Amino acid sequence: MIYSPRPSKPGRTGTPGPGHERGVRMKEQARLGWERIKWAGAHMPLHAEIRRRFAREKPLSGQRIGVALHLEAKTANLILTLHAGGAELFVVGSNPLSTQDPIVQALAEVEGITVAARHGESEEERLRNIDLLLAFPPTLIVEDGGDVAWRLSERGDWEGLLGICEETTTGVERLQALHQAGKLPVPAIAVNDAKMKHLFDNRYGTGQSSWDAIMRATNLLVAGKTVLIVGYGWCGKGLALRAQGLGARVLVAEIDPVKAVEAAMEGYTLVELAEGMEQADFVVTATGQPGVIDEAALRHAKHGQILANAGHFGYEIDRAALERLAREAFPARAGVTGFRFPDGRTVYLLGEGELVNLALGDGHPVEIMDISFALQSLSAEYLVREGGRLSPGVYPVPQDIDQGVAELVLHWLR
Structure with a gap:
């Protein structure tokens, strides 16, 4: 839905009609949105500095930026920074369950920003x-x-596009696949691969925010419980670290032998997936791969097990398999669906299997996203300045940008 706030008109009798009531709701949503945006912005010093410079220099003047991100308060600050740089923006959500309607309404009030998104869209x-x-x-x-x-590759219409800035591991992998297939005719910056992104966002951001969402959604104790982390990349490392800090016994299922050795040497217990499913009170996936928790794995699920996904797409836990196996599915509490198996076991899926920290929480801590979005905004500026001289392909964030962001963070930490 494209939001374009307009003044409401009263009903024919002079009493407020449905249009008026909708306008009041939209206005209240926008107020809530701005409240959240300002709170996040007050804790994003890197963005404040970049936005002041962008407002002076207008390095994005004349650019039309298409944004597809999780639409919450921290993202709104990135969008406003790009707007301050002189760009016109068209914004969509990257996940229906992470879109926050108050943020959508607030951004829709800004001239030069069009938003087409709503929470829970099909x-x-x-x-x-x-x-x-x-x-x-x-x-x-x-x-x-x-x-x-990916949609551009299907349509084959890349005309006028300078390049792409990609935020996530999954997105970078898809861009690399397009490039290898000869279907990426523009340069793309792998923002995710910057040291100041994956060493901090993927580890400390995912680790804290996912457990925050899991605990908020369930109100259950983690200390003394058994946690299975499926996948031991940077996100898995953060999830395991925070689970351990909360007092859990941590199991790790990882098919890459190097990563598995690393998990073992960091003190975690290595298990096969079926073995871990039989023991775990909480299972958290972070692989980026579809159907990791498949029907075979679910047959081993412990009674009362909590299933959560911390990967980008909501396909790591096979919901269709859950529905096939279950005798009954029922809402257990807000954001939690119970699946009761014929033998009496019940497991609980959080946030429909979507990215749990955004489906049931506010995403990464503000300060973490200040770092990641600083890389995004500066990479966008770089593409505008240098994109015409770059050949098609997937490029790292320039080292001077990565180092510069690190220096800014150090300045604010001291």
Whole structure:
């Protein structure tokens, strides 16, 4: 849905009609949105500095930026920074369950920003909104997950696009696949691969925010429980570290032998997936791969087990398999669905299997996203300045940007 606030009109009798009531609701949503945006902004010193410079220099003047990100308060600050740099923006959500309607309403009040998103939108709506973004049309794409780039590859219409800035591991992998297949005719910056991104966002951001969401959604104790982390990349490392800090016994299932050795040497117990499913009170996936917790794994699930996904896409836990195996599915509490098996065992899926820290929480801590979005905004500036001289391909964040962001963080930490 494209939000474009308009003044409401009273009903024919002079009493407020449905349009007026909707306008009041939209205004209240926007107020809540600005409250959240300002709170986040007050704790984003890197962005404040970059935005002041962008407002003076207008390095993005004349650019039309298509944004596909998780639409919450920290993202809104990135969008406002790009806008301050002189860009016009068309914004869509990268996950229907992470879109926060108050943020959408607030951003829709800003001239030069169009938003096509709503919380809980259908897959059909989401794809239609991506097509609206492409009809904008963008000169630059800033996204999380690679859906816009993938849609562009399907349509084959890249005309006028300078390049892409990609936020996530999954999105970078998709861009690399497009490049290897000869289907990426523009340069793309792998923001996720910057040291100041994956060493901090993926580890400390995912670790804290995922457990925050799990505990908020369940109100259950973690200390003394058994936790299975499926996948031991940077996100898995953060999840294991925080689970251990909360007092849990931590198991790790990892198919990469190097990563498995690393997990073992950091004090975690290595298990096969089926073995871990039989023991774990909490199972958290972070692999980026579909169907990791499949029907075979679910048959080993411990009674009362909590299932959560910390990977970008909501396909790591096979919901269809859960529904096939279960005799009954029922809402256990807000954001939690119970699945009761014929033998009496019950397991609980959080946030429909979507990215748990955003489906049931506010995402990464503000200060972490200040770092990641500083890399995004500076990478966008770099593409505008240098993109015309770059060959198609997937590029790292320039070292001077990565180092510069690190120096800014150190300045604010001291």
